[in-house]
Each structure stands twice: as structure tokens, then as C-alpha cells.
Amino acid sequence: MxxxxxxxxxxxxxxxxxxxxxxxxxxxxxxxxxxxxxxxxxxxxxxxxxxxxxxxxxxxxxxxxxxxxxxxxxxxxxxxxxxxxxxxxxxxxxxxxxxxxxxxxxxxxxxxxxxxxxxxxxxxxxxxxxxxxxxxxxxxxxxxxxxxxEAVQALDGLSLDRLDVECTDYTPAPHLLGADHSQAVMSEVLVSDLLKSNCLVTGQPDWASVQIAYTGAPIDHAGLLRYLVSFRNHNEFHEQCVERIFMDVWTRCKPLKLSVYARYTRRGGLDINPWRSSHPQQPPANVRTARQ
Incomplete structure (x- = not known):
């Protein structure tokens, strides 16, 4: 062949x-x-x-x-x-x-x-x-x-989903993002299972868990969660959504380091899990979550 x-x-x-x-x-x-x-x-x-x-x-x-x-x-x-x-x-x-x-x-x-x-x-x-x-x-x-x-595990990090927030935006709303630059630089890893977007062509729902790791001024957790929820009616491919999230957090919150990793549920026997990082590091292990 x-x-x-x-x-x-x-x-x-x-x-x-x-x-x-x-x-x-x-x-x-x-x-x-x-x-x-x-x-x-x-x-x-x-x-x-x-x-x-x-x-x-x-x-x-x-x-x-x-x-x-x-x-x-x-x-x-x-x-x-x-x-x-x-x-x-x-x-x-x-x-x-x-x-x-x-x-x-x-x-x-x-x-x-x-x-x-x-x-x-x-x-x-x-x-x-x-x-x-x-x-x-x-x-x-x-x-x-x-x-x-083959293992099944949740993404590591502090869950944003614990927060009782009011959500009113369902298309990407980067204005919801913010960081307190008067505070000392910190490092933390945040996760959410509430990321949902839609296929760019068919409009079918795409479900995901997302992990955001950063070093920099403390990012407002409630604003970040509301921002992730705002993708709910957004039409874009998985790779494009993760790059949009990366760029919005990068430009709005101005961390020193940032990585964004999303694991999308499979469709048609395939799952796609984009990862973007501002700095060299080992890529995450390709280990599925319970929803995949």
C-alpha cells in the first residue's frame, strides 16, 4: 500500500x-x-x-x-x-x-x-x-x-464547580475573567466539568472537563467558572475552544505561566483532548476521565 x-x-x-x-x-x-x-x-x-x-x-x-x-x-x-x-x-x-x-x-x-x-x-x-x-x-x-x-481518573486540581455562581452568559464572555495583581504571585491548578460547546458545523453538543494551571496573580475563581460556562452555546471545534480559552486567560489575567487542558467526551469512537502551554513541559498523560 x-x-x-x-x-x-x-x-x-x-x-x-x-x-x-x-x-x-x-x-x-x-x-x-x-x-x-x-x-x-x-x-x-x-x-x-x-x-x-x-x-x-x-x-x-x-x-x-x-x-x-x-x-x-x-x-x-x-x-x-x-x-x-x-x-x-x-x-x-x-x-x-x-x-x-x-x-x-x-x-x-x-x-x-x-x-x-x-x-x-x-x-x-x-x-x-x-x-x-x-x-x-x-x-x-x-x-x-x-x-x-487502561486507567480512568479525574483531572487533578481544585474544583471550580463547588462555587454557587449565577450564570447568565452562554457565548464566550472574556470580560468575566480577572486577576488581582495587588496580591502575591501564586501557583494553582483549577478544574471544571462544566465546559460544553457545540460542533462548528452540526451544532451537536461537545462535553468536556477542563484543567487550568497557572502561575501569577490570583485569578478570580467565580469569574473563571462563569467564563467557562459561557462556552455553552458556542460553535467551535475542540482545538479552537481550548486555544480561545488559553488566549482569553493569557490576555485578561496576564499570568506568568499558563496551561489549559480539556478532555472531551468521545463521539464516533474518538475523543480529542487539546493541551496548550505557555512554557515547555511534559504533555499530560492520555488517561481518560469517567465520562469518556
């Missing part, structure tokens, strides 16, 4: 993707099903342009529905953990990712390693389409004998 040649994705819009459309499910390997979308337009809305960004990070994907045939025709199954660097020029639209994974169902591969290598090559091509590949996609297959070691 050889990689295909594809066109540059510049100018491609989300509505051109398979989202919200009736799709035939191919069961033979087809990398052309992957639909890359450029990150640049949504970043431009946040005042971000060019190669220099105020954050680094990755999008952590888990694929729960992956199967292929071995050389004797026997079905094989695995989970896939995928780490997409945030510097890739494109994201991959999630329904196209699901269709692509389904195309492995009746395709023969010599080994799990062959599947892993093919996934990495195809995803790298789509994510960097139109540019030279500058960093690799992290990819690991978990075979059935490893399934029992």
Missing part, C-alpha cells in the same frame, strides 16, 4: 468536510478519506498569525474503534493513542478520521506494527499537507492484552 498524493488544503472550509452529510462507509483502506482543515483562520480570529505563537502543546486523540485483518483474514482490534503537535498547519476533521479508520476494517496488514506505521504516515501527510513535515505525530497502538491497564 502506497501513500497517495493530495491537494493543498488552503481555503478549505469546515462545511466542505463530511460533517453533517450522509457518508458511505468504506471498508477498504483509503487514506484519501482524511480531511485536513487549516488552523490559521480560527487562530487569526484570536489575533494569532505566523509561525510564532504564545503557546505550544498537542492534541491528544484516542481511537477506540480500530480493526483490520491479519494475513489469514482474522480480525484484529486495538486502541490508538495519537499525539498531534499544535504546530501542524492543519487539524483533521473528526468524522473524516472515523471514516478513514473504518477503511481498515476489511484490509489486510501483516502486523500491528504495519498498521501503526501506516497510520503515522497518513496522519502526518494530512496534518502537514502543503508544508514540509517539521515534527512527527506520536502514535501508539494498545493491543487487547493491554486493555486492562
Amino acid at each position: 502506497t501513500p497517495h498524493t493530495f491537494a493543498h488544503p488552503a481555503g478549505v472550509q469546515p462545511e466542505h468536510s463530511p460533517l453533517g452529510q450522509i457518508s458511505a462507509y468504506a471498508d477498504r483502506y483509503d487514506p484519501a478519506l482524511l480531511f485536513p482543515l487549516p488552523r490559521a483562520p480560527k487562530r487569526a480570529e484570536l489575533g494569532l498569525s505566523g509561525a510564532t505563537l504564545p503557546f505550544m502543546g498537542a492534541d491528544l486523540w484516542t481511537a477506540y474503534e480500530l480493526s483490520w485483518l491479519n494475513p489469514r483474514g482474522k480480525p484484529q482490534v486495538a486502541l490508538a493513542h495519537i499525539m498531534v503537535p499544535s504546530e501542524t498547519p492543519n487539524i483533521i476533521e473528526s468524522k473524516s478520521f472515523k471514516l478513514y479508520l473504518n477503511s481498515f476494517n476489511n484490509s489486510v496488514f501483516d502486523s500491528a506494527q504495519a498498521v501503526q506505521d501506516r497510520l503515522r504516515a497518513d496522519l502526518s501527510e494530512a496534518l502537514w499537507r502543503g508544508e514540509a513535515v517539521r515534527s512527527s505525530v506520536g502514535l501508539k497502538l494498545l493491543l487487547p492484552e493491554q486493555f486492562g491497564r
Whole structure:
């Protein structure tokens, strides 16, 4: 099986993707099903342009529905953990990712390693389409004998959801954010299970838990919780929501250090968990929450 040649994705819009459309499910390997979308337009809305960004990070994907045939025709199954660097020029639209994974169902591969290598090559091509590949996609297959070691845990941190606040804004309201710069610099980790947004194209709900870790002037907890709730009727992809949260907190609260990590519930056998950080650090472990 050889990689295909594809066109540059510049100018491609989300509505051109398979989202919200009736799709035939191919069961033979087809990398052309992957639909890359450029990150640049949504970043431009946040005042971000060019190669220099105020954050680094990755999008952590888990694929729960992956199967292929071995050389004797026997079905094989695995989970896939995928780490997409945030510097890739494109994201991959999630329904196209699901269709692509389904195309492995009746395709023969010599080994799990062959599947892993093919996934990495195809995803790298789509994510960097139109540019030279500058960093690799992290990819690991978990075979059935490893399934029992998959953990479930909550995000660490002080829960904002304990606060009894009045919420009246349901589209992003960055004016709710604030920090007391008359106080000493502190470090804390805050979490909430109340983040909800909607798919940019279909309007279907996307549910998430979010973790915000920072060093700086104390951020107002009530305002931060109300701000996170304000995404409730907002239409944007997961990666875009996390970058919007990062930039709003970064510009409004002016912390010295900041990281934002959201774990979204799975849809179509995939979960997407974006993480953005102002400073170099190890990415979070791809460990699912109870809702995922």
C-alpha cells in the first residue's frame, strides 16, 4: 500500500468536510478519506498569525474503534493513542478520521506494527499537507492484552464547580475573567466539568472537563467558572475552544505561566483532548476521565 498524493488544503472550509452529510462507509483502506482543515483562520480570529505563537502543546486523540485483518483474514482490534503537535498547519476533521479508520476494517496488514506505521504516515501527510513535515505525530497502538491497564481518573486540581455562581452568559464572555495583581504571585491548578460547546458545523453538543494551571496573580475563581460556562452555546471545534480559552486567560489575567487542558467526551469512537502551554513541559498523560 502506497501513500497517495493530495491537494493543498488552503481555503478549505469546515462545511466542505463530511460533517453533517450522509457518508458511505468504506471498508477498504483509503487514506484519501482524511480531511485536513487549516488552523490559521480560527487562530487569526484570536489575533494569532505566523509561525510564532504564545503557546505550544498537542492534541491528544484516542481511537477506540480500530480493526483490520491479519494475513489469514482474522480480525484484529486495538486502541490508538495519537499525539498531534499544535504546530501542524492543519487539524483533521473528526468524522473524516472515523471514516478513514473504518477503511481498515476489511484490509489486510501483516502486523500491528504495519498498521501503526501506516497510520503515522497518513496522519502526518494530512496534518502537514502543503508544508514540509517539521515534527512527527506520536502514535501508539494498545493491543487487547493491554486493555486492562487502561486507567480512568479525574483531572487533578481544585474544583471550580463547588462555587454557587449565577450564570447568565452562554457565548464566550472574556470580560468575566480577572486577576488581582495587588496580591502575591501564586501557583494553582483549577478544574471544571462544566465546559460544553457545540460542533462548528452540526451544532451537536461537545462535553468536556477542563484543567487550568497557572502561575501569577490570583485569578478570580467565580469569574473563571462563569467564563467557562459561557462556552455553552458556542460553535467551535475542540482545538479552537481550548486555544480561545488559553488566549482569553493569557490576555485578561496576564499570568506568568499558563496551561489549559480539556478532555472531551468521545463521539464516533474518538475523543480529542487539546493541551496548550505557555512554557515547555511534559504533555499530560492520555488517561481518560469517567465520562469518556
